[in-house]
Amino acid sequence: xxxxxxxxxxxxxxxxxxxxxxxxxxxxxxxxxxxxxxxxxxxxxxxxxxxxxxxxxxxxxxxxxxxxxxxxxxxxxxxxxxxxxxxxxxxxxxxxxxxxxxxxxxxxxxxxxxxxxxxxxxxxxxxxxxxxxxxxxxxxxxxxxxxxxxxxxxxxxxxxxxxxxxxxxxxxxxxxxxxxxxxxxxxxxxxxxxxxxxxxxxxxxxxxxxxxxxxxxxxxxxxxxxxxxxxxxxxxxxxxxxxxxxxxxxxxxxxxxxxxxxxxxxxxxxxxxxxxxxxxxxxxxxxxxxxxxxxxxxxxxxxxxxxxxxxxxxxxxxxxxxxxxxxxxxxxxxxxxxxxxxxxxxxxxxxxxxxxxxxxxxxxxxxxxxxxxxxxxxxxxxxxxxxxxxxxxxxxxxxxxxxxxxxxxxxxxxxxxxxxxxxxxxxxxxxxxxxxxxxxxxxxxxxxxxxxxxxxxxxxxxxxxxxxxxxxxxxxxxxxxxxxxxxxx
Numbered sequence: 001x002x003x004x005x006x007x008x009x010x011x012x013x014x015x016x017x018x019x020x021x022x023x024x025x026x027x028x029x030x031x032x033x034x035x036x037x038x039x040x041x042x043x044x045x046x047x048x049x050x051x052x053x054x055x056x057x058x059x060x061x062x063x064x065x066x067x068x069x070x071x072x073x074x075x076x077x078x079x080x081x082x083x084x085x086x087x088x089x090x091x092x093x094x095x096x097x098x099x100x101x102x103x104x105x106x107x108x109x110x111x112x113x114x115x116x117x118x119x120x121x122x123x124x125x126x127x128x129x130x131x132x133x134x135x136x137x138x139x140x141x142x143x144x145x146x147x148x149x150x151x152x153x154x155x156x157x158x159x160x161x162x163x164x165x166x167x168x169x170x171x172x173x174x175x176x177x178x179x180x181x182x183x184x185x186x187x188x189x190x191x192x193x194x195x196x197x198x199x200x201x202x203x204x205x206x207x208x209x210x211x212x213x214x215x216x217x218x219x220x221x222x223x224x225x226x227x228x229x230x231x232x233x234x235x236x237x238x239x240x241x242x243x244x245x246x247x248x249x250x251x252x253x254x255x256x257x258x259x260x261x262x263x264x265x266x267x268x269x270x271x272x273x274x275x276x277x278x279x280x281x282x283x284x285x286x287x288x289x290x291x292x293x294x295x296x297x298x299x300x301x302x303x304x305x306x307x308x309x310x311x312x313x314x315x316x317x318x319x320x321x322x323x324x325x326x327x328x329x330x331x332x333x334x335x336x337x338x339x340x341x342x343x344x345x346x347x348x349x350x351x352x353x354x355x356x357x358x359x360x361x362x363x364x365x366x367x368x369x370x371x372x373x374x375x376x377x378x379x380x381x382x383x384x385x386x387x388x389x390x391x392x393x394x395x396x397x398x399x400x401x402x403x404x405x406x407x408x409x410x411x412x413x414x415x416x417x418x419x420x421x422x423x424x425x426x427x428x429x430x431x432x433x434x435x436x437x438x439x440x441x442x443x444x445x446x447x448x449x450x451x452x453x454x455x456x457x458x459x460x461x462x463x464x465x466x467x468x469x470x471x472x473x474x475x476x477x478x479x480x481x482x483x484x485x486x487x488x489x
Contacts, residue, residue, distance in 0.1 A: 098399060099395055099398065099399060102398045102399050102401075103398065106398060106401070114384050115381040115382060115383045115384055116268055116271060116272040116275070116303070116381060116382040116384065117268075117303075117379075117381040117382070118272075118303070118376070118379060119265055119269075120376040120377060120379065121361050121364055121365065121376075122265075122360045122361050122364050123150065123153045123154045123156075123157045123360045123361075123363055123364050123368075124154065124265075124269070124318060124322060124360060125364075125376060126150040126153070126154070126364060126368060126372055126376060127150045127151055127153075127154040127318060128269075128314060128318070129150075129283070129301075129375060129376060129379055130143065130146050130147040130150045130372065130375070131147040131150070131151075131310070132283045132304075132306055132310070133147075133283050133284055133301065133375060134146070134147045135280075135283075135306075135310075136282040136283045136284045137284060146369070146371065146372055149369075149372075150368075150372070153363055153364070153367055153368065154318070154360075156363065157359055157360035157363045158321050158322075158325060158360075160359055161325050161329075161356055161357070161359050161360070162325060162328070164356050164359075165325070165328045165329055165332050165356060165468070166463070166465070166468050168332045168333075168336060169328070169332045169335075169463065169468045169471075170462070170463045170468070172332065172335050172336060172339060173463060173467075173471065173476070174458050174461055174462070174463055174476070175461070176339075177455055177456070177457055177458060177483075178457065178458075178461065179211075180211065180455070180483060180484060181207050181211075181339075182194050182240075182452040182455055182484055183338075183339065183442040183443060183452035183453065184240070184242060184338060184339050184340075184341060184452070185338075185439070185442065185443040185450045185451050185452050186242070186245075186443070186449050186450040186451070187199065187239070187240060187241045187242060187451065187452075188241050188242040188245060189201055189204055189241060189242075189243075191241075191449050192447075192449070192451075192487075193239030193240055193241050194239070194240050194452065194484070194486070194487075195214070195237065195239055195240075195487070196487030196488075197239060198239075199238075199239035199241035202238075203236065203238040203239050204238065204239060204241045204243060204341075205238045205239070205240060205241075206240070206341045206342050206345075207240050207341065209238075210237060210238055210239065210240040211240075213235075213236075213237040213238060214237040216235070216237075217231060217232070217235045217237050220235070240341065241341065242341050243341060243342055243343050244343050244346075247343045247346050247347070248337065248338065248340075248346060251337055251346040251347060251349070251350035252334055252337050252338070252350070252431055252434075252435060253427070253428070253431050254350045254351075255333055255334070255337060255349075255350040255351075255353060255354060256330065256334075256427055256430055256431040256434070257427055258350075258351070258354035258357075259326065259329060259330055259333070259354055259357055260423070260426070260427050260430065262322075262326045262329075262357050263323075263326055263430070264423075265322075266319060266322050266323045266326060269314075269318070269319055269322075270315075270319055272303070272382065273311050273314060273315060273319070275382070275384070276303065276304065276305050276306065276382060277304070277305030278305060278306070278307065278308050278311065279305040279306075279307070280305070280306070280307050281304035281305035281306070282304060283301060283302060283303065283304050284299055284300065284301055284302075285299070285300050285302070286298055286299060286300070287299070287300050296374070296378075299378075300378075300380065301375060301378040301379045301380065302379065302380040302382075303379065303380065303381065303382040324469060325357070326357065327469075328468065328469060329353070329354075329356055329357055330430070330434050331434055331437065331471075332353075333349075333353040333354075334431075334434040334435060334437075334438055335438050335442075336349060336353060337349055337350060337353075338435070338438050437472070441471065441472065446486060451486045452486065454482035454484065454485040454486070455482055455483050455484040455485075456478035456479050456480075456481075456482050456483070457478060457479045457483055458476050458477065458478050458479075459476075459477045459478060459479065460476070460477070463476065
């Protein structure tokens with residue numbers, strides 16, 4: 001790749017190239033100059049990648065000192081059996097764009113098949129990884145106690161999450177009834193509100209303001225019954241109504257997007273427990289040939305098979321509680337947002353409620369020890385694809401499969417459905433499911449508008465665990481007489 005000067009002059013740029021050789025991995029190369037034919041250069045590279053790397057480093061400096069080759073030099077270069085480094089580099093730059101695109105498409109499609117990983121930043125992932133690592137090492141004291149602590153943190157995280165969600169559910173389903181708060185349902189501008197009048201923008205209030213104005217009006221009417229008509233005419237309590245239906249729908253969808261990742265984690269954990277072998281396989285192994293590195297670097301941590309008993313324990317005590325907490329968070333959160341009438345409250349609550357599902361990650365980041373975080377960061381994923389088939393494919397097969405068949409004119413209905421945003425549709429579907437659950441439990445249709453069901457005071461101010469988890473099947477005991485019903489026309 002270098003040009004030769006007059007007879008007897010040394011090859012320009014050769015010391016610079018030699019100084020770059022130690023930068024990369026050891027490369028063995030030799031360059032010799034025939035004394036009789038000063039223009040002929042023989043080069044014996046070990047690998048083409050070494051040629052490309054070497055030429056890439058040397059190209060800029062060499063171009064500043066090299067001159068244009070003569071006709072004899074070009075003729076001699078064509079007679080060389082091996083390309084020079086710069087010719088390899090130029091050929092690499094001018095690579096077939098179709099083949100490059102096919103390689104890119106093939107690698108991305110391969111990655112789309114996915115890989116399964118543990119939740120490395122969560123107490124759930126630590127509770128899966130540490131017991132298996134301890135089992136693979138035959139239960140040494142250090143790893144055993146780390147595994148026990150991971151279960152303690154897992155139980156702590158689930159308990160805090162469930163307790164906070166239980167308090168929100170109790171506030172919504174019990175304490176609000178004692179305050180006389182009816183369900184918001186579709187009370188909004190342009191429809192009749194809980195007082196029986198049409199709600200308009202100047203007469204729309206949240207529940208606290210509406211109940212205070214109603215209390216002041218009703219108190220004056222009780223003190224001065226003879227002036228009841230005058231009080232009604234001069235004191236308008238307004239209506240308890242929703243400020244914006246569009247804001248409600250958007251905020252419910254944003255909340256579900258924030259919680260949908262938790263559902264994906266649950267499904268991926270279920271799929272991981274299903275696809276890994278039901279065998280007593282080690283989750284740690286010693287990497288061969290790694291004798292000059294630290295002890296930790298010599299150990300590889302990977303996802304492997306586990307006995308059936310462990311799969312059963314994880315399914316019952318990890319997957320099911322995690323799914324139950326996600327379902328309770330979505331049901332309680334959607335109910336809380338549906339009962340929020342102001343735009344400001346909708347926006348703030350849609351972001352704040354998803355924080356409950358991140359408590360396990362905060363516990364892991366704060367309370368987990370450094371060895372646990374190191375092990376979780378070293379854990380390799382479980383790949384669902386095999387690269388051997390792609391590595392054995394020829395260039396023509398790669399072009400046929402990932403270039404020709406990938407043209408837009410060859411798209412089929414099946415391929416079109418495959419590229420639709422499935423997670424987006426699933427998020428919208430889950431949002432509608434929980435919103436429909438809220439309407440079915442708390443509202444009924446009157447004159448084409450969903451209004452609140454009659455309010456009955458509960459006999460107890462507490463709520464059991466089953467009434468919190470499954471409110472559709474375990475209904476609280478209540479009084480027989482309602483404290484509020486929707487006024488008739």
